[in-house]
Amino acid sequence: MTTDVLHDCVLGQSHGQSVLFVPKDRYIATLRKLIDDSYTMCVDLTAVDFLTHPGRMLPEAIAPERFEVVVNLLSMRDRTRLRLRTQVSEADASIDSAFDLYPGTEAMEREVFDMFGITFNGHPDLTRILMPEDWDGHPLRKDYSQGRIPVQFKGSAS
Amino acid sequence: MSDLLSTVVSAGTFEGNQELRSRSELTAKEVMREVGAVLRMSEADVALLAEVESDPGEDQTMIINMGPQHPSTHGVLRLMLELKGETVLRCKPIIGYLHTGMEKTGESLTFMQGGTNVTRMDYASPLNNELVFSMATEKLLGIDGDIPERAVWMRMLLSEMNRMSSHLLFMASNGMDIGAVSMMLYGWREREEVLRFFQKVTGLRMNHNFIRPGGVAADLPEGWRDDVLEILEMLGPRLEEYDTLMTGQPIWRERLQGVGVITQQEAIALGATGPILRSTGLAWDLRRDMPYLNYKDVDFDVIVGSYGDAFDRYAIRLAEIRESMRIVRQILDKMPGGDFRIQNKKVTPPPRARIDESMEALIHHFKIFTEGFKVPEGEVYVAIESPRGEIGCYIASDGSATPYRMHVRAPSFVNVQALPHMMRGGLVADAVAVISSVDPVLGEVDR
Numbered sequence: 001m002t003t004d005v006l007h008d009c010v011l012g013q014s015h016g017q018s019v020l021f022v023p024k025d026r027y028i029a030t031l032r033k034l035i036d037d038s039y040t041m042c043v044d045l046t047a048v049d050f051l052t053h054p055g056r057m058l059p060e061a062i063a064p065e066r067f068e069v070v071v072n073l074l075s076m077r078d079r080t081r082l083r084l085r086t087q088v089s090e091a092d093a094s095i096d097s098a099f100d101l102y103p104g105t106e107a108m109e110r111e112v113f114d115m116f117g118i119t120f121n122g123h124p125d126l127t128r129i130l131m132p133e134d135w136d137g138h139p140l141r142k143d144y145s146q147g148r149i150p151v152q153f154k155g156s157a158s
Numbered sequence: 159m160s161d162l163l164s165t166v167v168s169a170g171t172f173e174g175n176q177e178l179r180s181r182s183e184l185t186a187k188e189v190m191r192e193v194g195a196v197l198r199m200s201e202a203d204v205a206l207l208a209e210v211e212s213d214p215g216e217d218q219t220m221i222i223n224m225g226p227q228h229p230s231t232h233g234v235l236r237l238m239l240e241l242k243g244e245t246v247l248r249c250k251p252i253i254g255y256l257h258t259g260m261e262k263t264g265e266s267l268t269f270m271q272g273g274t275n276v277t278r279m280d281y282a283s284p285l286n287n288e289l290v291f292s293m294a295t296e297k298l299l300g301i302d303g304d305i306p307e308r309a310v311w312m313r314m315l316l317s318e319m320n321r322m323s324s325h326l327l328f329m330a331s332n333g334m335d336i337g338a339v340s341m342m343l344y345g346w347r348e349r350e351e352v353l354r355f356f357q358k359v360t361g362l363r364m365n366h367n368f369i370r371p372g373g374v375a376a377d378l379p380e381g382w383r384d385d386v387l388e389i390l391e392m393l394g395p396r397l398e399e400y401d402t403l404m405t406g407q408p409i410w411r412e413r414l415q416g417v418g419v420i421t422q423q424e425a426i427a428l429g430a431t432g433p434i435l436r437s438t439g440l441a442w443d444l445r446r447d448m449p450y451l452n453y454k455d456v457d458f459d460v461i462v463g464s465y466g467d468a469f470d471r472y473a474i475r476l477a478e479i480r481e482s483m484r485i486v487r488q489i490l491d492k493m494p495g496g497d498f499r500i501q502n503k504k505v506t507p508p509p510r511a512r513i514d515e516s517m518e519a520l521i522h523h524f525k526i527f528t529e530g531f532k533v534p535e536g537e538v539y540v541a542i543e544s545p546r547g548e549i550g551c552y553i554a555s556d557g558s559a560t561p562y563r564m565h566v567r568a569p570s571f572v573n574v575q576a577l578p579h580m581m582r583g584g585l586v587a588d589a590v591a592v593i594s595s596v597d598p599v600l601g602e603v604d605r
Contacts, residue, residue: 015297015538041426043541044550044567053556057535070552072539072567076426076440079447083539104429107575115261130254130604139262140563146262 007033010059019083021062027086028096035101039073039082042102046070047112051142066090067118071098094119115140178221178238178250218242224589226255232331232593233600237577244585249578256604264564268530269295272564273367276551279566280602281364282327285320286544287566288369289313293450294540294551295371298533299505306497309373314451315489316359316369318482322393323352324545325475328597329400332472335594336413341403348396355385372506373499383490390483397479405473414469418580418592421466428579429572432547433478434596437463437470444543456488468595504531530559546570546597568605570598
């Protein structure tokens with residue numbers, strides 16, 4: 001993976017797409033700088049749970065953690081996209097909310113909170129969004145089993 | 159609230175109320191924040207809004223539920239509205255009633271099977287969902303530049319026809335919501351013609367699983383060109399009828415103009431895309447601005463509005479049907495011959511005839527359909543312009559035959575956030591028109 005540097009963060013390439021590896025403590029500060037670089041729209045915010053795939057490809061300077069928050073930004077001026085990947089540890093599954101900079105992340109952060117249990121500090125209304133509010137666990141975590149419906153075949157003994 | 163949040167990471171805890179709470183349960187600061195959450199603005203911005211009523215008093219307002227079984231909510235969208243008289247003060251969309259864990263399901267389906275899953279998200283434009291999933295998979299495989307020309311043009315044809323059918327469905331549902339019931343029947347009637355074409359090409363009216371990694375599932379059937387021309391000829395005069403019936407009609411204009419206004423800055427901040435963003439006057443269309451497939455080779459206009467209201471969004475969609483027809487006409491002229499899928503043995507199963515004569519082909523065919531093909535490790539985000547806005551697919555692969563994580567950036571999910579903003583200060587009777595003008599598909603919102 002060839003790397004570069006942008007705003008003191010490691011800038012990598014993935015299939016021709018720019019990926020910026022942002023440390024968690026500089027996440028908001030970097031977003032703020034990127035807004036000035038005309039990345040005015042936050043298109044998507046999601047997360048990945050790398051519990052069962054710890055040895056993934058990362059630049060050398062980046063220490064892998066269990067969770068990764070992935071933010072896709074769009075610059076309408078330059079017609080470019082930039083993806084931010086931030087490592088979030090299992091022990092402290094929280095990150096600052098981007099709500100003040102991109103109000104459109106409100107629902108997306110709630111979805112990540114709901115599905116992965118990652119807390120967004122400073123989010124105005126951090127509640128479950130897709131699952132019922134009394135649901136147990138966070139479904140998109142890799143240690144959350146998918147569940148299945150038992151199928152009883154016709155005429156079977158059990 | 160913060161105490162609650164610090165303990166929520168462990169399973170089995172109550173994670174706060176999703177519903178809109180009454181003012182008596184909230185402190186002034188919390189009301190402020192809730193209004194901020196509703197407006198999707200920061201607390202500082204909210205405080206600056208002079209027009210926000212400080213506190214109308216508990217006995218002055220009423221919280222009502224609209225949905226999830228309301229006929230105008232396009233499925234199972236539930237809105238909690240705080241009303242003062244007939245004016246909407248606060249509004250909160252509550253979603254999740256159609257959540258079926260499709261992203262989780264996607265992790266256990268192979269890249270070959272994934273199309274059947276994603277096609278069910280936005281059920282009004284299934285082919286666009288398949289297209290973005292296939293394009294993301296192809297990018298991970300590194301074969302995105304090798305797709306045969308005929309497959310690319312076929313994908314464009316189907317994508318544009320799907321845009322037409324989706325917008326015709328909008329015409330129908332929008333007419334029904336606003337009271338133009340005959341429009342509902344006309345819209346469904348025309349959409350049916352497009353679906354009939356889909357049935358002939360893909361075998362199914364919806365949920366086709368036709369666009370697959372590597373190309374499309376089958377070649378176009380005999381006589382497809384005549385079918386397309388027939389639809390185009392039929393649709394032109396019918397759209398003129400729509401104009402007579404609605405566009406120029408005073409009641410229709412009164413009902414929609416100035417309703418659900420959103421500004422360009424707000425739309426960008428909220429991440430709204432598609433007709434909502436274009437209705438504010440910003441000509442942003444991924445087909446033109448970040449071209450994919452062969453959109454750079456066809457001639458079409460990006461339709462923009464100027465007021466950002468419900469009428470603009472209606473007019474944009476109507477005009478986009480015409481633009482799609484224009485693109486389809488060009489596709490008819492440019493459709494090349496050749497293969498409809500890539501001849502890459504890793505991705506494409508051997509043709510049916512080979513199975514009868516070759517044991518290896520049979521094994522290969524069996525392997526591809528049972529185990530699927532392995533996709534190299536990596537992650538990729540691909541976005542295209544669906545009828546509702548930017549639909550994106552983020553796939554992280556760990557080198558196996560199933561995606562490690564498959565996320566779909568659903569345009570409706572993001573666009574629904576604009577609802578409270580459009581509705582605030584409006585009449586409850588206009589709420590129906592506003593929901594309709596956003597045109598959310600709840601299958602995609604909840605996934």
